Amino acid sequence: MNSRPVYYEEPYLKTLEATVLAILDDGVILDQTICYPEGGGQSGDRGTIGGSTLLDTVKGEEGAILHKVENPTFAVGDSVLIELDWDHRYHYMQMHTAQHIASGILHSSFSIGTVSVHQGEKILTIETDRDEIPQRECYALEDLVNRNIREGHPLHYREETQETAHKMSLRRSIKVADETIRLVEIEDVDVIACAGLHLANTREAVLFQYEGQEKLRGHVRLIFSVGDEALSSIRENRALVDQLCTLHSARKETLLEVEKLFMEQVGQDRYLLGKKSERVASLMLESLAGKADQIDGIPVVLWEVEEDIDMKQVASAFSRMEDMVLCAAKVEKDKLLWLVGLGGKASALLDFNTMKKQILAPVSGKGGGRETLFQGVGIGMPKTFFSAFTKVVYENN
Ligand SMILES: [Zn+2]
Structure with missing residues (x-):
């Protein structure tokens, strides 16, 4: 039992009357069809059969042409009209x-x-x-x-x-x-x-x-x-291209040149902005160090880092300082970013690895580092991290 293929003789036929031979779990079989089954890199036909939606046409085992009809409203023996989705075909x-x-x-x-x-x-x-x-x-x-x-x-x-x-x-x-x-x-x-x-x-x-x-x-x-x-x-x-021309107020002929100059300018602006932020970060850290509590004359700085300063700039500012204990943190994209710096004599005062577990556990923190600088991520607020940090630092000293 198979649908007789009419699509070879009449590839331009968009509609055809056919009789329903079988309604199986894997598709409908008709006595004849204009629906091409998927094969040879060509998609199966879609459209309607008897008013019901034809989702796809495939070839089953033994070459049967199976029409994948969504909720067929017809019965075996009915005469139905096949209408192809002609634009698709x-x-x-x-x-x-x-x-x-x-x-x-x-x-x-x-x-x-x-x-x-x-x-x-x-x-x-x-x-x-x-x-x-x-x-x-x-x-x-x-x-x-x-x-x-x-x-x-x-x-x-x-x-x-x-x-x-x-x-x-x-x-x-x-x-x-x-x-x-x-x-x-x-x-x-x-x-x-x-x-x-x-x-x-x-x-x-x-x-x-x-x-x-x-x-x-x-x-x-x-x-x-x-x-x-x-x-x-x-x-x-x-x-x-038209939208890009409007954005850059450029003609099509000069668009590429204008875009190149624009990108160069963006790169330069980013560089200058980065330099400025680094300078701001250094000034902030110096100011915080001046006001910070001290242990053995070494300032212990807690810094909730501002939105427009990134942790790389914090690390860079810290590298320019001498004796200092720094505990910095900020929330970025729902993550807590943390940094611990033990500069100069501070590294003799505290050992990061022995206090790591205690200070990172309250914020489910991960990360590490070596010598003077340790960094990572966690979950929670900066103040949670600061209180865990200060508790450990003052308990030990
Ligand atoms: Zn071909």
């Missing part, structure tokens, strides 16, 4: 046909083989057998594919025996064991064995755009957009 036919042209040209003009293909919702990808393809070759490919689209090459189908098809030395080896092989020919461009759905003429692919490349399993994978998606992609890029 047509875009896949465009991407698939463009992929044949592109793989054919990669093979004939660049001696580049196609390892695998994938047609996504928006983009088409071709995994090649190369580990490197220069950008100029990708743009040359884009030009050649678009020329083939404009030239309007018709597509033809024919069936050959397995033996004859093998002798034709097609660019891609035949992967099915069937006795007869379905060959798809793009006139004057490419011939290949394929069970997918294609356009009637390359002209219908409209536009083919190179979108970039990435590495996959050591191979270059080329990324393209086709048809309406290529036009959308161009529009999105243009809108992005």
Whole structure:
């Protein structure tokens, strides 16, 4: 029991009456169908069957075409109307046909083989057998594919025996064991064995755009957009450039130069701001040291660090001080950042590792350091950390 595929004879049929043969757990079987089941890198059809939503079409075991219908409202024996999501199907036919042209040209003009293909919702990808393809070759490919689209090459189908098809030395080896092989020919461009759905003429692919490349399993994978998606992609890029031009009050021609200068300025401002914050941190620490309690003449500084000073600047300010016990903390992104400094004679007075457990436990602190500077993170408020710290320091001295 299987649905007779009508999509090969009539790839442009958008609706069809059919009879329900079975409603199984893994899908609905009809007497005939225009819904293409997912396969060969091409997505399964969607739409409605008898008014119920068709989510996907797949091939089951033994090749049954299974219609994944959400809550079917029909029964076995009913006559139902299949209505395809034509935009979805047509875009896949465009991407698939463009992929044949592109793989054919990669093979004939660049001696580049196609390892695998994938047609996504928006983009088409071709995994090649190369580990490197220069950008100029990708743009040359884009030009050649678009020329083939404009030239309007018709597509033809024919069936050959397995033996004859093998002798034709097609660019891609035949992967099915069937006795007869379905060959798809793009006139004057490419011939290949394929069970997918294609356009009637390359002209219908409209536009083919190179979108970039990435590495996959050591191979270059080329990324393209086709048809309406290529036009959308161009529009999105243009809108992005327009917004950047408005932000920088620049023309498109000078945008890159303006952006470079802007980034240089940002870098310089950051550097100067960092220097200023470091100076502020040093002044703060000197001032706190002047007012701090002392042990054996060494100031014990507790510093709840201000929002605009980071712990790196605290550490840097501490490194410029002499004899000092420093306990600094601040809350940043819900975390407690802590720092303990034992400068000059303070390192003889206190040993961080022996008091570590007692001062870090109340704030579930982690971290460490060596010689004079210890840092880490924890949970809680600075005052909790300070009271644990002072308790240990004054108990020992
Ligand atoms: Zn195909």
